Amino acid sequence: MKKCTSCVLPETHETIAFDNKGVCNICTQVSVQKENVDWVQKRKDLDVLISQYKGKHDYDCLIPYSGGKDSTWNVYYLIKVLKLKALVVRFNHGFMRPNLNDNTTRVFRELGADFHDFSPNWKITQKLMLQSFLDKGDFCWHCHSGIFSYPMQVAVKFNIPLIFWGEPSAEYTAYYSYDQPEEVDEKRFNRFINLGISADDMYVRLGGKVDKRDLSPYQYPKLKDLRRINYRSVCLGSYIPWDVKKQSKIIAKELGWKGDRVENVPEEYSYEKIECYMQGVRDWIKYIKRGYTRPSHLTSIDIRNNRLTRKEAVSIVKKYEGKEPPSLEIFLELVGISKEKFYQISLSHTVSPWKFDMNSIEKGEKLKDFDKWSREGKMDKKDAEEQIKKWSSTNKN
């Protein structure tokens, strides 16, 4: 499998292309837009935006929150620095780690804010995890969809039109010129977030076997309802420069936010993806499908920022990648499938030319809080079988 000669991303990475020196397009991309942005003007635009909504509703804004470094910075900046009255909304995916829960308590006691935390029906979550794993080789559909849809629903229901997300995505849509802020709307949701499956589509994929209302937390609100409240759903990172390392230090200092180890990821990256105890399985499935995962991704970013040499990156990748996470056994219980079935399903989503070697699976290390990760609510194996049977009968693989 070909890898970039500059970073360590392989040819199975989405949209990657190599030039005649073998350097990938992500390495050669110049992020002109970020560097040429007039941040002074952006700050003025932010003030104008806020002034249009501040004090006019029960809350000045709504802030979606997960507890990671970016959303914690987001709440910190909007509430403490800009002094907005915010309703913080969290769609709880069900796999919060203990440190994350501690962070959340500590952060909100320190900052002070109304916090709306919603946990969807676990039995539906299980079905959704299995179905999206079968159909797309990615079990996180419920989380992706819920995180971006649910806060929008709250905005409509509680009439809080200004919604601030955190870091902007790299892309700027065609509809806006380069100097316009990114809108976190349904189009973006459909492009990047929901794996190309809406709640209505998922209802069909589940064979209509759930109550349609069970999928409502995952439903993006209708455009006409959002327009009625005159909504603006933007990224704070479109108005202020986003510096992850600096921000992580500030929230650690000001709010006592703590990072955490993630399965099969080196310690130096303990500020990333600390929220979910299924992260290890998620990363593992990516490895099975594409032959690379989080360590490759993180070290490649460091190479591009001159924090690591390629040689060092290769050695980190060799040490940490390609290891089966201990959390896999929990995942298997929660979706009611055998390990064999897990590999069969994952392999069916392999991206050519990578070929996963079933015979050389090493095991990764357990993390300190492993025993605290809930295994309650195991899926009935018969129900899982039924869902899988339907998939097998119509799947060429």
Next chain:
Amino acid sequence: MQKNKLKNGHQQIKINMNAAIIDYGMGNLTSVNNAIEYLGFDCEIIDNPDLMSKFDKLILPGVGAFEGCINNLKTKNFVKNLNEEVLTKKKPILGICLGMQVMAKKGFEGGEFEGLGWFDASVVKIRPQDDTIKVPNIGWNKIDYNKENILFQNLKDPVEVYFVHSYHMDCFDQKNIIATSIHGQKITVAVNKENIYGTQFHPEKSQDLGLQILENFLTV
């Protein structure tokens, strides 16, 4: 009319403006209507020429051939009112595809016919120099456009839009041409003279960029 608005792709602070889509028997009215409503503006499809005076802006769609278009406009009594609304009252109008072509002095599709005469131009067949290039031109093409023109504000390059046509407007006054494209030869794809606008391509079928162009016209 409220001039300042928050710019958001799908949401608009309601501008007090209404547009009329002219139904003279030729044109994909539904698509244009849907696009305008999606953008958040009021619009109505009208087949009675006398109603045009009640609207702030006019849209003239068109699918088919030149002769049929101008004849329909004549027999449905639109021509006199159009001239009044557009030439005298200077009401903004957007012609789409055939709707743009019919604004020319002459059209040469299947004969020689007189158009509305608003542009000193002739509508002639596209003749690509390269015979591997097929006519009609159906599909997406990149356009070169006048960035200063109000119709093309807030666009990000490359601007690729959807075409379905065999003829194009050959303008004698180059100043009227605000966008061109290449299809075996240079073709005129958008025109503007004062309050009169025309696009050869279908903005209502050109996704985001098309919607932006349509919105630009609606907020002129």
Next chain:
Amino acid sequence: MKRIIPKLLLKNSTFDPNQMVLVNTNKFDNVKEIGEPVSQAKIYQSQVVDELIFLDLDARKFSRPPNFKIIRNASEEIFMPFCVGGGVNSIDDFSLLLNNGADKVSINTAAFLNPKLIKESADIFGSQCVVVSIDYSLDLNGNYFVYIEGGKTKTSKSPLDWALESEKNGAGEILLTSIDRDGTGNGIDIELTKKIVDSVSIPVITSGGCGLSSHFSDAFLKCNVSGVSAGTFFSMRDQNPIQTRSHIKNAGIKIRTKT
């Protein structure tokens, strides 16, 4: 510019007779219900595809024209060209669909049984509105034959002959679908597609068998088709038209780059 065209197959759902859903098929069989038509059309629009094809698989079975209500709902949300087919029999069916937002209408069985329909509809609506859809399969002797009635009835005509005849009758475009490769991910039938593209002067869209992004590029480079249509490819894999477009662009093919 070359086109990426998702194919949306409509069918009455098994769990709710009042709801039409989107399905994937495998060799025109093995139906899998995968989504809601308007929702998927919106999603494809967000992912900036070039065109859509809607085919109503139940229309012929129930002797009715394609479900125009769904088309009308879709046309309120999507602003790109789309083609509708399935059970189209007459000029009235054409009108119904074009008036409800469709830009092109696809005819298959009806055109085969009555080629005059092609000319009639092209004369009235313009050839750019008329797409002749040709489903084909390879027999044991290695010969290609056209199949009609949703792939159920073998005819004695070859796809090449039928494509040439359709063009002569005024078709604006040909939509080729390989029944053998449908839903298999084994790749487009390059040989037959190339033969047909080289023989007709109207645009050809090929479909059936996309399993990798490179299948799209191959079809464009080796056959010079105008468009590649795919159903299963986008809905059952970790694949997104934006990625596919990127792949095609990197292969040096002229395609819309805006995303």
